Amino acid sequence: VSQDRLLELARAAHVRGWTWATSGNFSCRMPGGIAVTASGRDKGRLGPADLVLLDDGGLPLERNAPPASAEAPLHLAIYRLLPGAAAIAHTHSLASVVLSRRHAASGAVELAGYEMLKALSGVTTHEHSERVPIFANTQRPETLGEPLARALKEHPIHGFLVEGHGLYTWGRSFDEAGRHLEALEFLLECRLKESP
Amino acid sequence: VSQDRLLELARAAHVRGWTWATSGNFSCRMPGGIAVTASGRDKGRLGPADLVLLDDGGLPLERNAPPASAEAPLHLAIYRLLPGAAAIAHTHSLASVVLSRRHAASGAVELAGYEMLKALSGVTTHEHSERVPIFANTQRPETLGEPLARALKEHPIHGFLVEGHGLYTWGRSFDEAGRHLEALEFLLECRLKESP
Amino acid sequence: VSQDRLLELARAAHVRGWTWATSGNFSCRMPGGIAVTASGRDKGRLGPADLVLLDDGGLPLERNAPPASAEAPLHLAIYRLLPGAAAIAHTHSLASVVLSRRHAASGAVELAGYEMLKALSGVTTHEHSERVPIFANTQRPETLGEPLARALKEHPIHGFLVEGHGLYTWGRSFDEAGRHLEALEFLLECRLKESP
Amino acid sequence: VSQDRLLELARAAHVRGWTWATSGNFSCRMPGGIAVTASGRDKGRLGPADLVLLDDGGLPLERNAPPASAEAPLHLAIYRLLPGAAAIAHTHSLASVVLSRRHAASGAVELAGYEMLKALSGVTTHEHSERVPIFANTQRPETLGEPLARALKEHPIHGFLVEGHGLYTWGRSFDEAGRHLEALEFLLECRLKESP
Numbered sequence A, B, C, D: 001v002s003q004d005r006l007l008e009l010a011r012a013a014h015v016r017g018w019t020w021a022t023s024g025n026f027s028c029r030m031p032g033g034i035a036v037t038a039s040g041r042d043k044g045r046l047g048p049a050d051l052v053l054l055d056d057g058g059l060p061l062e063r064n065a066p067p068a069s070a071e072a073p074l075h076l077a078i079y080r081l082l083p084g085a086a087a088i089a090h091t092h093s094l095a096s097v098v099l100s101r102r103h104a105a106s107g108a109v110e111l112a113g114y115e116m117l118k119a120l121s122g123v124t125t126h127e128h129s130e131r132v133p134i135f136a137n138t139q140r141p142e143t144l145g146e147p148l149a150r151a152l153k154e155h156p157i158h159g160f161l162v163e164g165h166g167l168y169t170w171g172r173s174f175d176e177a178g179r180h181l182e183a184l185e186f187l188l189e190c191r192l193k194e195s196p
Helices: A002-015 A072-081 A094-102 A115-119 A141-154 A174-194 B002-015 B072-081 B094-102 B115-119 B141-154 B174-194 C002-015 C072-081 C094-102 C115-119 C141-154 C174-194 D002-015 D072-081 D094-102 D115-119 D141-154 D174-194
Strands: A025-030 A033-037 A051-055 A087-091 A108-112 A129-135 A159-162 A166-171 B025-030 B033-037 B051-055 B087-091 B108-112 B129-135 B159-162 B166-171 C025-030 C033-037 C051-055 C087-091 C108-112 C129-135 C159-162 C166-171 D025-030 D033-037 D051-055 D087-091 D108-112 D129-135 D159-162 D166-171
Touching (some): A002 A033, A002 A051, A002 A087, A002 A174, A025 A072, A033 A072, A051 A072, A072 A141, A094 A159, A094 A166, A094 A174, A108 A174, A115 A174, A166 A174, A174 B094, B002 B025, B002 B051, B002 B174, B051 B072, B094 B159, B094 B174, B108 B174, B129 B141, B141 B159, B174 C094, C002 C051, C002 C174, C051 C072, C072 C141, C087 C174, C094 C159, C094 C166, C108 C174, C129 C141, C129 C174, C141 C159, D002 D025, D002 D033, D002 D051, D002 D087, D033 D072, D051 D072, D072 D087, D072 D141, D087 D174, D094 D174, D108 D174, D115 D174, D129 D174, D141 D159
Antiparallel strands (some): A033 A051, A087 A166, A108 A129, B159 B166, C108 C129, D025 D033, D033 D051, D108 D129
């Protein structure tokens, strides 16, 4: 059932245009580890065989499993830092890539005054300023655990951007992860429309 | 049948991308009250169980009903002010959110010279200027009844914007509500394209 | 069969987002007259009952027919001026509305250097400049026959814009009409992207 | 089977809006030649009868075959220059047409710093600068083999633009061709969003 919801989350992101060219990856907690999308799969035709089960150390729990997404270590780091997270979505949308490059120098995109902020759990009014930190891109995604840990100490956050690479967000349930994803993508698109 | 049309109206808005992250809400008059979408539902998978029946005072007509949208009181206020309204759509589109923020200081978006204005009931020529008022956002949506009452005294209007929050529109039938929704969203998108 | 193709042409335009809020109208020649979409129909759920048969003078050929589109007289004027036209599409797209307003003062949009121009019948090279005339909008659409006749004498054209109102195009077959429609909409979108 | 994958590649491009008005063409290697889309076909309703088999010299391998795309000679030139290419996609997207015109004078679009570059085979880091050359448009597409041969000597490339005409890309498999197509279109859309 979790795996069905995970595939559904990935497909919903795909139809919105956020995972072109096999980009994006998605995971959820499972007993003893996580399920994560396999490396290099077309998110438009994802099936159960495109998911890999990893233990908490990132080792495959099944023989002959295809390689997990190269960003699985970052997913594991997020689950370690956020014990409540049940599912993680990483999208590679136009808005998140463009804004992550534009605001890289300032280290964050600030989102304030939007009613949509209330779709982020714990936010109860549009009079809120959400800081979406931007981390430098790296080919060693597990190293992003460190700046993420620092960011989490400073502010409660609901997601982060990686420069030129896209958005990571999560939720304590699939519903929450999906809602955070749509809310953050919407807010980033607003920002892009506001200053194109 | 009304409920089917209400679900159809909500789904049509969803496929256009105007109700991401459980945003947006929709209602119609029923004998003795209104039917309104329940709070926090994904408009992409809305069914009859996601509608709540309220009496004219906003109290649920059925036991164990899920909570109605937090904006149901604003829907009720609109029905009180507009006795002819049969259905109301509130969308949370990019264009309505962006323009409502940009024009908040002037209190309205003016739309003039577009043939599409004729899709608004009572408008018979493109030589018309439609004033779409913008109200400040609030977490007590029922308080918007007051500025709406004032706006209705000044001009005939077909909808209004809430700053950073989106569009409200209505119709004397589902067809009219749906047409007003598409027409106003189209006109707002034109405005956004004209000065991005 | 012609009616099936006409419905198909209208639906294809609708799914592209060019006929929101019952806008747009479509017609084809029939023995003794034309078939045209009825007034005020949602192009997203168009069926055979939404077409009206008119004689060459614009009178309905069937009893109890719903009223034809208010722009049927302009369709008839186009068929009179262009004896080879078999089908006409009028779309109400964002790009055509926005550009028709922006370039209204100059009376035309010029499109040059695009390979897509070759989708317009008779154009054999991208080294072509296509003039798309823009006529002032009017609530008496039949009066546009006159400026159209003048425009046709000056240049071969494949379509025209009406200010704030959209695009008219046609073809000697349904295939050609559909191709001209997609080509002109594409070219207008290019122009809009090139100078937003 | 190859033909099914070719039709799938073309349809996937069509639903993204990259082949309006019968534009775009697609091919794959076959024993003794290539299969290529026939001239002037609507990519939205492409079937096996819309493919033509050509020998390596460009002559049809089947009697009564419809004429191949006028750009088939360019496809053949690409296969000669790139012995590893198994499939070629030529799309006519807004982003590729607009950017090919904007950057025509400089002869290329440079794409750097994007994680999406890693979707291009052989690119292993976002710290890569991809040069997408732009060739002048011509009504004799086979003549583009010459500037392409020069470009291939200078840099490894994964695709090229033709001014006002669109994108050509390829892959050693259908999966790779499809991934290169989505990656390059994504990167071009990013560029267009970054400087509209």
